[in-house]
Amino acid sequence: xxxxxxxxxxxxxxxxxxxxxxxxxxxxxxxxxxxxxxxxxxxxxxxxxxxxxxxxxxxxxxxxxxxxxxxxxxxxxxxxxxxxxxxxxxxxxxxxxxxxxxxxxxxxxxxxxxxxxxxxxxxxxxxxxxxxxxxxxxxxxxxxxxxxxxxxxxxxxxxxxxxxxxxxxxxxxxxxxxxxxxxxxxxxxxxxxxxxxxxxxxxxxxxxxxxxxxxxxxxxxxxxxxxxxxxxxxxxxxxxxxxxxxxxx
Amino acid sequence: xxxxxxxxxxxxxxxxxxxxxxxxxxxxxxxxxxxxxxxxxxxxxxxxxxxxxxxxxxxxxxxxxxxxxxxxxxxxxxxxxxxxxxxxxxxxxxxxxxxxxxxxxxxxxxxxxxxxxxxxxxxxxxxxxxxxxxxxxxxxxxxxxxxxxxxxxxxxxxxxxxxxxxxxxxxxxxxxxxxxxxxxxxxxxxxxxxxxxxxxxxxxxxxxxxxxxxxxxxxxxxxxxxxxxxxxxxxxxxxxxxxxxxxxxxxxxxxxxxxxxxxxxxxxxxxxxxxxxxxxxxxxxxxxxxxxxxxxxxxxxxxxxxxxxxxxxxxxxxxxxxxxxxxxxxx
Numbered sequence: 001x002x003x004x005x006x007x008x009x010x011x012x013x014x015x016x017x018x019x020x021x022x023x024x025x026x027x028x029x030x031x032x033x034x035x036x037x038x039x040x041x042x043x044x045x046x047x048x049x050x051x052x053x054x055x056x057x058x059x060x061x062x063x064x065x066x067x068x069x070x071x072x073x074x075x076x077x078x079x080x081x082x083x084x085x086x087x088x089x090x091x092x093x094x095x096x097x098x099x100x101x102x103x104x105x106x107x108x109x110x111x112x113x114x115x116x117x118x119x120x121x122x123x124x125x126x127x128x129x130x131x132x133x134x135x136x137x138x139x140x141x142x143x144x145x146x147x148x149x150x151x152x153x154x155x156x157x158x159x160x161x162x163x164x165x166x167x168x169x170x171x172x173x174x175x176x177x178x179x180x181x182x183x184x185x186x187x188x189x190x191x192x193x194x195x196x197x198x199x200x201x202x203x204x205x206x207x208x209x210x211x212x213x214x215x216x217x218x219x220x221x222x223x224x225x226x227x228x229x230x231x232x233x234x235x236x237x238x239x240x241x242x243x244x245x246x247x248x249x
Numbered sequence: 250x251x252x253x254x255x256x257x258x259x260x261x262x263x264x265x266x267x268x269x270x271x272x273x274x275x276x277x278x279x280x281x282x283x284x285x286x287x288x289x290x291x292x293x294x295x296x297x298x299x300x301x302x303x304x305x306x307x308x309x310x311x312x313x314x315x316x317x318x319x320x321x322x323x324x325x326x327x328x329x330x331x332x333x334x335x336x337x338x339x340x341x342x343x344x345x346x347x348x349x350x351x352x353x354x355x356x357x358x359x360x361x362x363x364x365x366x367x368x369x370x371x372x373x374x375x376x377x378x379x380x381x382x383x384x385x386x387x388x389x390x391x392x393x394x395x396x397x398x399x400x401x402x403x404x405x406x407x408x409x410x411x412x413x414x415x416x417x418x419x420x421x422x423x424x425x426x427x428x429x430x431x432x433x434x435x436x437x438x439x440x441x442x443x444x445x446x447x448x449x450x451x452x453x454x455x456x457x458x459x460x461x462x463x464x465x466x467x468x469x470x471x472x473x474x475x476x477x478x479x480x481x482x483x484x485x486x487x488x489x490x491x492x493x494x495x496x497x498x499x500x501x502x503x504x505x506x507x508x509x510x511x512x513x514x515x516x517x518x519x520x521x522x523x524x525x526x527x528x529x530x531x532x533x534x535x536x537x538x539x540x541x542x543x544x545x546x547x548x549x550x551x552x553x554x555x556x557x558x559x560x561x562x563x564x565x566x567x568x569x570x571x572x573x574x575x576x577x578x579x580x
Binding site: 104108 | 251431432435436438439441442445446447448450451452453454507
């Protein structure tokens with residue numbers, strides 16, 4: 001076990017965004033995080049990497065308590081993330097963007113080493129030809145890859161991916177899935193939020209489902225896809241959903 | 250350090266040094282006085298660029314450090330007979346310490362709030378000096394001419410001030426370049442582009458910004474010390490003149506914020522424009538006579554508007570975008 005949370009709760013005013021969430025990730029796993037819109041997936045990421053401090057509960061990473069640490073310290077400990085809504089450093093080149101990740105990430109590289117790492121990582125995600133372009137000039141799919149490259153350049157132990165597949169065409173999706181598998185092969189543990197069900201079921205070892213901030217199920221992809229509460233969360237009452245489907249036929 | 254093998258670094262320092270040598274070769278005090286002012290503006294604009302151009306924090310209070318450095322040094326020279334160079338250094342350190350303490354609360358603000366706070370700091374500092382009797386209050390302080398005796402009279406004191414200003418300007422440019430090309434500088438640029446994303450990538454924004462602010466306060470304080478040394482008089486209205494801060498912003502924007510050469514070019518163009526307009530004869534249009542001597546502010550305003558609307562990158566930024574090949578020679 002490389003990472004776990006204990007009873008994480010977070011509320012914004014009267015809204016309970018996370019409700020006693022417990023889960024753990026094993027080293028080398030690809031762990032999927034799914035749930036309907038507004039279930040608290042991105043909020044959970046924000047708690048893990050220090051954007052929000054939870055009002056209750058603990059986050060542990062590699063046997064250390066990292067609850068409430070600021071994001072830059074969490075990054076130094078080896079957790080990197082991508083953003084669902086891409087956040088490129090617009091007026092910097094693609095290479096500089098990725099260098100920032102390597103410079104200030106876990107290994108705290110010098111600028112010279114960072115540029116070498118940046119070039120390797122850009123090759124890995126297939127952006128080498130865009131290295132000298134300003135990040136603002138990339139299209140959405142390329143910006144998603146840039147997000148990923150920047151996180152990878154930090155050489156993280158745990159990588160948080162927030163909907164890296166959203167907005168990509170089927171070709172790009174399968175390309176990205178290959179990249180994610182390769183990341184795992186290199187020894188990085190992956191926690192990914194994903195809406196594309198077939199993709200996340202395909203690539204994950206285990207999946208957790210959140211609904212209204214609470215964990216409603218956890219297990220292998222096969223277990224999850226037949227879980228009544230998961231079907232309910234996505235489609236409403238399973239009985240009604242079943243009737244609805246039958247009527248449609 | 251790769252900076253020292255960078256062509257544009259040496260090119261820039263050589264050009265500035267060569268220009269600075271001109272009045273000495275030509276033995277022209279007028280030219281020397283003009284260049285003193287230009288180099289002072291270069292120092293102000295270049296150091297402002299560190300916090301504004303690299304870090305993205307638009308400051309209307311940059312002149313506070315100029316005034317503060319001037320005041321510290323002036324006091325030490327006047328009442329403790331300290332040598333100007335030592336007094337200037339102490340003034341610089343004093344301004345940096347002040348920036349450090351000020352930065353801890355103020356740099357938490359972002360965007361317009363930071364800019365507003367810096368205006369407040371400038372006005373507060375002027376009001377404070379107006380009432381601070383140790384530094385002469387509203388009347389300020391002025392030298393006896395005997396202060397210059399140590400340097401061999403007022404004339405050679407002015408010469409010494411010029412050489413010192415050349416060194417300060419070169420040091421500012423070199424620092425600006427080194428920062429831009431360093432890991433620290435990359436951190437600043439990342440903060441400018443997106444502070445929250447930068448923090449997620451592992452940059453400590455509070456510490457990084459504070460460091461940049463502290464450095465950017467050092468150089469204008471040196472320039473202030475030399476300026477008021479030569480001036481022989483210092484008073485709150487001149488030392489903490491908001492208009493000078495605004496002029497600094499115009500220079501940085503005009504030349505190209507975030508570039509090393511931009512603020513230098515901006516300062517030069519702005520100064521030449523001002524002196525051309527000050528010495529221009531009044532224009533008569535029909536019954537109306539327009540005196541152009543204060544017209545440079547009008548022109549500065551229009552220039553700023555044009556740059557912000559049409560060429561956000563400034564002169565040097567535009568050149569670098571338009572002709573990628575010059576990037577090697579023009580940082």
